Amino acid sequence: MIDPLQTALIGAALLLAVATGVYVALDRSPDLVLIGLAALVEVGLLVQAVVGIAQVVGDSRGVSVVTFVGYLLAALVVLPAGVLWSLAERSRGATAVLVVAALTVAFLVVRLDQIWSV
Amino acid sequence: MSTSTRSGLGRALIAVYAVFALSATGRSLVQLATKAGEAPLAYSLSAVAALVYIAATLGLAEVGPSPRRLAWAACGFELVGVLVVGTLTVADPDLFPDATVWSAFGQGYGYFPLVLPFVGLGWLVRTRGSHARS
Numbered sequence: 001m002i003d004p005l006q007t008a009l010i011g012a013a014l015l016l017a018v019a020t021g022v023y024v025a026l027d028r029s030p031d032l033v034l035i036g037l038a039a040l041v042e043v044g045l046l047v048q049a050v051v052g053i054a055q056v057v058g059d060s061r062g063v064s065v066v067t068f069v070g071y072l073l074a075a076l077v078v079l080p081a082g083v084l085w086s087l088a089e090r091s092r093g094a095t096a097v098l099v100v101a102a103l104t105v106a107f108l109v110v111r112l113d114q115i116w117s118v
Numbered sequence: 119m120s121t122s123t124r125s126g127l128g129r130a131l132i133a134v135y136a137v138f139a140l141s142a143t144g145r146s147l148v149q150l151a152t153k154a155g156e157a158p159l160a161y162s163l164s165a166v167a168a169l170v171y172i173a174a175t176l177g178l179a180e181v182g183p184s185p186r187r188l189a190w191a192a193c194g195f196e197l198v199g200v201l202v203v204g205t206l207t208v209a210d211p212d213l214f215p216d217a218t219v220w221s222a223f224g225q226g227y228g229y230f231p232l233v234l235p236f237v238g239l240g241w242l243v244r245t246r247g248s249h250a251r252s
Contacts, residue, residue: 066152070144082133089129096130104137
């Protein structure tokens with residue numbers, strides 16, 4: 001995998017989680033700034049998925065291809081679902097959905113790295 | 119009237135359940151597809167856990183004919199599951215050769231699987247209205 005992208009993605013996802021946490025504390029719904037940040041992370045995840053699938057199909061190095069591709073694709077679904085769910089209602093709990101989604105993405109990227117370095 | 123389980127804090131709770139439903143289902147499918155014969159008990163348990171998380175997610179999200187009952191059943195089963203499997207795996211680690219979500223009280227998942235059913239049941243109690251029975 002391409003390590004700088006992974007590191008950037010984990011950092012960006014955590015930043016998104018913290019920023020959304022501030023919104024939850026202030027009882028504000030996600031606005032364009034937050035959604036823009038989420039979209040940025042999503043673009044990074046998309047790049048990661050394309051590069052990751054190309055690499056693992058080229059030479060799997062004993063990495064479980066199914067698991068690896070599963071994680072890559074799962075990471076793509078989480079943020080859009082989280083954004084939709086957090087916008088569907090105006091409440092603290094709804095905004096917190098995006099915190100959960102961002103933390104999940106960070107966790108998935110960490111796990112991807114672990115799977116890849118086996 | 120009972121309050122909606124998918125409103126406010128419930129939304130965040132459903133999000134966490136959805137993540138677990140997704141990951142448990144993924145894990146279970148991979149295990150069953152690639153090495154079903156190795157640890158049938160552990161892998162069947164993973165599949166059961168996945169179904170329970172899906173049921174809890176749907177129940178809390180108020181999908182289906184009697185979602186509250188579904189959520190009660192799923193969260194209750196989940197609580198019993200994590201306690202029984204957790205105790206068994208701590209007492210006899212050889213019983214399940216490969217890890218499941220509920221092994222060692224969900225240690226591999228930051229003990230979320232242990233905390234989650236309590237929060238789920240607590241939320242069901244809290245959103246239960248004055249004259250709602252189920």
